[in-house]
Amino acid sequence: MSKLTKEKAIYLQLAELIEEKIFKKQYRPGQMIPSERELCDVYGISRMTVRKAIDSLVDKEILTRVQGKGTFVNRTDMNSAMDGLESMRAFIRESGLLPSNKVIHTAVRPAGVKYAKIFGIDEDSLIFELFRLRLASGKPVAMEYTRVPYDLIENIDKYDFENGSLYELFEKSGFHLGRDKQTLEIVRVTAPQSNLLDVEDNAAVFMLHNTVTETGGRVIEHTRSYIAQRAMTFSTTLT
Amino acid sequence: MGKYSNLLSEEVKEQIEILHESGVFKANDPLPSERELAEQFDVNRQTIRTALKRLRNEHRIYTQHGKGNFVSPRKYCDDTSRFSSFTSGWEADGYTTYSRTLLMQVIEAPLAVSTMLDLSLGTEVYHLRRVRYIGDEPLSYETSYVPVKMCEGLDRFDFNHSSLYDTMEKVYGISLTTIDEKISITTLNDDERAELEADNDDLAFCFKSVTLSKDRVPVECCVAVVRADKMYLVSYMEA
Numbered sequence: 001m002s003k004l005t006k007e008k009a010i011y012l013q014l015a016e017l018i019e020e021k022i023f024k025k026q027y028r029p030g031q032m033i034p035s036e037r038e039l040c041d042v043y044g045i046s047r048m049t050v051r052k053a054i055d056s057l058v059d060k061e062i063l064t065r066v067q068g069k070g071t072f073v074n075r076t077d078m079n080s081a082m083d084g085l086e087s088m089r090a091f092i093r094e095s096g097l098l099p100s101n102k103v104i105h106t107a108v109r110p111a112g113v114k115y116a117k118i119f120g121i122d123e124d125s126l127i128f129e130l131f132r133l134r135l136a137s138g139k140p141v142a143m144e145y146t147r148v149p150y151d152l153i154e155n156i157d158k159y160d161f162e163n164g165s166l167y168e169l170f171e172k173s174g175f176h177l178g179r180d181k182q183t184l185e186i187v188r189v190t191a192p193q194s195n196l197l198d199v200e201d202n203a204a205v206f207m208l209h210n211t212v213t214e215t216g217g218r219v220i221e222h223t224r225s226y227i228a229q230r231a232m233t234f235s236t237t238l239t
Numbered sequence: 240m241g242k243y244s245n246l247l248s249e250e251v252k253e254q255i256e257i258l259h260e261s262g263v264f265k266a267n268d269p270l271p272s273e274r275e276l277a278e279q280f281d282v283n284r285q286t287i288r289t290a291l292k293r294l295r296n297e298h299r300i301y302t303q304h305g306k307g308n309f310v311s312p313r314k315y316c317d318d319t320s321r322f323s324s325f326t327s328g329w330e331a332d333g334y335t336t337y338s339r340t341l342l343m344q345v346i347e348a349p350l351a352v353s354t355m356l357d358l359s360l361g362t363e364v365y366h367l368r369r370v371r372y373i374g375d376e377p378l379s380y381e382t383s384y385v386p387v388k389m390c391e392g393l394d395r396f397d398f399n400h401s402s403l404y405d406t407m408e409k410v411y412g413i414s415l416t417t418i419d420e421k422i423s424i425t426t427l428n429d430d431e432r433a434e435l436e437a438d439n440d441d442l443a444f445c446f447k448s449v450t451l452s453k454d455r456v457p458v459e460c461c462v463a464v465v466r467a468d469k470m471y472l473v474s475y476m477e478a
Contacts, residue, residue, distance in 0.1 A: 186467035188296035
C-alpha cells in the first residue's frame, strides 16, 4: 500500500488530502481554503502541482475558484431547499459565492386560462412575466419563470430585478408573505433551459413550482424553476 | 446567452398544459398530431415539436412509437410536510398500498450503512428490501437497515402488509421522532427498472434517510428509489 501511495502522483495525493479535510470538516462548505502559495509552503511542493490538484477538485465540483478572492469549498447540499429560492440566494451568499441575477425576459401579457385560474383573475387581466437566471459566482444554478398579477405593484415592469429582489419589492409594497405551496419534480431539460443552465441537452434537473399567497389571501406569485443542483436535504419532525 | 428565444414554444406548452389541467385531455388520451396542433395554435411544426419535447421531458405526455403522443396520468403527490410511514401516509390519501419483500436478511453493516447508523463497521443489521405499490403500480424500491440489537427478531414479521415504522414503534417501543432526508436525482439501474416496471423513462428520486429515535439515536436508514415520472413532492410553508 505505502509503495502505491509513493507512486501516486503528488498532485493526486494533495487532492485527496484536501478532499479528506473537507470530509472531516476541517475545511467547511463555503470556506476559503489556503492559497496556492500557502499550500506550496506547507507541503513543500511546486506551484504547478498545487494548481493541478486544485484544478482536479474544481473539475469534480468540490472547489470553486472565485476571481480575485480565492478558492472555496462548494456546498453540495442545499439545506432545506424546500424553503424556496429566496433562501437559495441566502444559501449562495453564505457559501461565500457571489449571487447574481440575469434577467432573460420580461413582458406584460394577458393572464390567459392558466394564470387566470392560478391568480383568481380574469383571462384578460394583465400579468407581469419575469424570466431570470440565478447565478452563483457567475455559474448558473437556477432558471426561474415568475408571473405576478400586473396590477399588484405599480410600475413592476420598471423595477430593476438584476439588483433587487421580488420579495423586497413585495414587502416594500405592503404585501407580506403568508403561504408558499411548493412542488418538486425531477424532469429533463432541453434548449433553451439546458443552454442557460449550462448542462447537457436532456440533463436531469429539479423542477420546483412555488405558488405564493400573501397574508390577505391573494395569490401574488407563481414561479417555476429549473434547478441544476444534484441534491437537497431536509428534515421532518414527527408530530 | 442573449435574448430569450423560445417564447413561442413556451406559449404553446402553456396552451397544451391548459388543455391537460382543465380536463379537456384525460389520462391516456391521444394528443392531436403535430400537424393538427400546428394548425390549431397557428405556429410551425418545429415550435410544436419543441413544446412536445418539453412536455415529454416533464412527464406531461408520453410517446408510443408509431402511435403518437398520449396524455400522462397525473403524478402521485407526496406531502413532505408531515412525517408518516409509506403505508399510513398513502392510505390517509385514499390509496391502497402493498409491498413485495425481495429480501430480509441479517448482514454485517458495510461502511455506507454503519456511517449512517453511527455503528462500527460490520455490526449486524437487518437488511430489508421491498418494492412498494400504490394500487397495483410499483412506485418505490426501498432498502432499509435496522440494527439487530435494537429490534431482535424483526425478520419474523411480514412487511408485505405491515409497516416497518409501525412495527418498530408498537412492538419494540421505539418512538421515532425525526427523519433527516437527502433527495437527489438518479437513474434506475437494471434491477430497479425491472422491479419498478419502468419502460419509458429511467429518471428517479433517490431518498437517503436516517430516522432518529426520541433521544436522537439513529434507528433506521433507508435508500428509496422512486420513479420521477410517477411522483412529485409537495410542501406548504407558512410564513
